[in-house]
Amino acid sequence: MPARVLIIDAQSERTQPLAQALAEAGFEVAGIVAESDDVHGAVRSLQPDAILIDADSPSRDTLEGLAVLGKRFPRPILMLSESADTDLVRDAARLGISTYAVDGISPALVRSLVEVTMAHFQSQRSLTMELREAQQALQDRRLIDKAKYRLVEEMHMSEEQAYHQLRRMAMERGMKIAELARLLIEHGAAG
Amino acid sequence: MNPQPPEAPEKARLNIGFIALTDCASLVLARELGLFEKYGLDVRLSRQPSWAAVRDRVHLGQLDAAHMLYGLVYGAHLGIGGPRTDMAILMGLNHNGQGIVLSKQLREQGVVDAASLKRLIDRKQRSYTFAQTFPTGTHAMWLYYWLAAAGIDPLRDVRIISVPPPQMVANMRAGNMDGYCVGEPWGGARAIQEGIGFAVTTTQAMWRNHPEKVLGTTREFVEKYPNTARAMIRAVLEASRYIDTMANREHVARVIGAEDYVGAPAEVIAGRLRGEYEDGLGRKWQEADYMKFFNEGEVNYPYLSHGMWFLTQLRRWGLLTHEVDYLAVARQVNQVELYSEVARSMDVAVPHSPLKAERLFDGVLWDPARPAEYLDQFAIKA
Numbered sequence: 001m002p003a004r005v006l007i008i009d010a011q012s013e014r015t016q017p018l019a020q021a022l023a024e025a026g027f028e029v030a031g032i033v034a035e036s037d038d039v040h041g042a043v044r045s046l047q048p049d050a051i052l053i054d055a056d057s058p059s060r061d062t063l064e065g066l067a068v069l070g071k072r073f074p075r076p077i078l079m080l081s082e083s084a085d086t087d088l089v090r091d092a093a094r095l096g097i098s099t100y101a102v103d104g105i106s107p108a109l110v111r112s113l114v115e116v117t118m119a120h121f122q123s124q125r126s127l128t129m130e131l132r133e134a135q136q137a138l139q140d141r142r143l144i145d146k147a148k149y150r151l152v153e154e155m156h157m158s159e160e161q162a163y164h165q166l167r168r169m170a171m172e173r174g175m176k177i178a179e180l181a182r183l184l185i186e187h188g189a190a191g
Numbered sequence: 192m193n194p195q196p197p198e199a200p201e202k203a204r205l206n207i208g209f210i211a212l213t214d215c216a217s218l219v220l221a222r223e224l225g226l227f228e229k230y231g232l233d234v235r236l237s238r239q240p241s242w243a244a245v246r247d248r249v250h251l252g253q254l255d256a257a258h259m260l261y262g263l264v265y266g267a268h269l270g271i272g273g274p275r276t277d278m279a280i281l282m283g284l285n286h287n288g289q290g291i292v293l294s295k296q297l298r299e300q301g302v303v304d305a306a307s308l309k310r311l312i313d314r315k316q317r318s319y320t321f322a323q324t325f326p327t328g329t330h331a332m333w334l335y336y337w338l339a340a341a342g343i344d345p346l347r348d349v350r351i352i353s354v355p356p357p358q359m360v361a362n363m364r365a366g367n368m369d370g371y372c373v374g375e376p377w378g379g380a381r382a383i384q385e386g387i388g389f390a391v392t393t394t395q396a397m398w399r400n401h402p403e404k405v406l407g408t409t410r411e412f413v414e415k416y417p418n419t420a421r422a423m424i425r426a427v428l429e430a431s432r433y434i435d436t437m438a439n440r441e442h443v444a445r446v447i448g449a450e451d452y453v454g455a456p457a458e459v460i461a462g463r464l465r466g467e468y469e470d471g472l473g474r475k476w477q478e479a480d481y482m483k484f485f486n487e488g489e490v491n492y493p494y495l496s497h498g499m500w501f502l503t504q505l506r507r508w509g510l511l512t513h514e515v516d517y518l519a520v521a522r523q524v525n526q527v528e529l530y531s532e533v534a535r536s537m538d539v540a541v542p543h544s545p546l547k548a549e550r551l552f553d554g555v556l557w558d559p560a561r562p563a564e565y566l567d568q569f570a571i572k573a
Contacts, residue, residue, distance in 0.1 A: 064326055076247070
């Protein structure tokens with residue numbers, strides 16, 4: 001019988017493909033519930049073998065309350081028996097995935113569950129990271145421009161002089177230009 | 192001039208976790224008053240979404256230390272309901288300031304105290320649900336103890352669920368539960384303000400100056416970074432002293448009320464910090480045993496008898512399924528020597544004995560010299 005997995009996640013755009021990936025790997029997705037749903041009731045009625053939940057979900061404490069009630073409820077898994085697996089579960093925790101599993105489910109099955117989920121989340125995450133990096137670069141650009149024009153106005157420099165001045169000050173202080181630009185904007189050019 | 196600690200911290204950059212509750216105040220103030228910096232620490236405070244996340248992240252080293260429920264530290268140390276790792280309590284963070292709230296619906300059915308609640312539950316018209324914040328936590332232990340003292344068996348007569356503190360009020364409003372135990376500002380203050388329930392008891396009325404939250408970490412951390420642990424204790428102890436000066440409490444409420452910390456109106460936090468209490472049944476009073484953070488060091492000294500008491504309750508409710516040497520386990524977890532060394536160097540009083548007998552509201556004496564007998568005399572248990 002395939003292991004029955006419950007997914008607790010409010011972000012349906014990433015949950016549906018995850019459910020599909022799990023089904024393809026041979027798991028039965030017992031249900032998907034949002035964090036705002038009755039998590040306690042869902043776990044009691046669906047009786048999953050394992051639960052995948054966002055590590056930042058407040059509903060985790062509700063799962064903890066169930067975990068002490070007996071063997072039929074999944075318990076939080078932070079490490080598996082072999083050391084390589086421990087790293088895997090740690091990595092999953094860092095990626096923001098928490099896993100709960102009943103005692104009877106084999107470590108190999110938990111490992112496979114975590115692997116499928118991680119592979120899925122990693123691809124999602126790299127997309128988010130790229131987007132975030134692009135936004136950061138744009139924001140840095142704006143800060144540097146703002147600081148530059150301030151120097152142009154206050155110190156009567158040319159744009160190029162102002163940029164070189166910013167770069168020199170940042171190097172002297174071992175800071176990124178954008179960081180220095182932020183300081184200048186916040187505290188004025190005097191410092 | 193800043194006094195320098197005797198030895199520099201082995202690890203200066205720290206990530207310390209907390210939950211959005213009034214009793215995280217000494218960590219927040221240690222940071223906001225620059226006390227961590229003063230003792231050579233560069234601390235990032237990181238608000239956590241659940242107690243489970245706090246436990247896991249301390250275990251994995253993603254958090255170096257955290258604001259933790261007393262019983263949770265012992266649960267993690269013993270591997271109750273989850274992963275096991277050797278834990279350490281560096282110091283107590285607060286006494287008092289939690290409460291049990293019952294719903295407006297129960298009030299409408301004539302419930303005003305524990306005895307009337309017992310009579311209603313005995314009629315068995317329906318099932319009743321009560322919430323705590325974590326299965327091995329302090330709120331679970333206060334709730335179970337209070338119910339059992341009234342003759343209500345928390346494991347058989349009612350249904351228990353765990354709900355994170357900031358969600359208690361919303362869950363009660365939605366009718367998901369009949370009562371709950373939680374810390375301020377999500378306890379009495381908010382429930383009464385929103386008209387969804389009343390405060391049937393404060394925890395200080397159950398146990399005057401009871402232990403509550405602690406500064407917890409792993410034993411591995413203490414062994415690897417003893418100077419860092421001392422510096423943390425020093426900074427938080429100094430912050431605790433600041434908070435217990437009544438004149439500072441308005442400032443404390445404003446600082447911790449901020450969105451990044453507790454995220455609640457400063458006035459709601461400040462009232463309770465000043466000891467202004469009401470129960471939602473028309474009674475208002477000036478509370479002498481309001482939330483304390485220092486009390487001349489009495490709050491912060493990690494009494495072994497407090498750790499032992501939580502162990503007896505974990506055993507009582509079947510969470511700890513085997514017999515343990517209560518004193519030996521408390522000695523492993525509570526860092527009495529480390530704390531005492533720092534406290535003495537700051538002229539903070541250290542008691543003569545780490546064991547203290549105390550009497551709870553039901554008249555039962557907790558004598559740490561006789562934990563087995565203490566446990567035996569409870570009629571209601573797992």
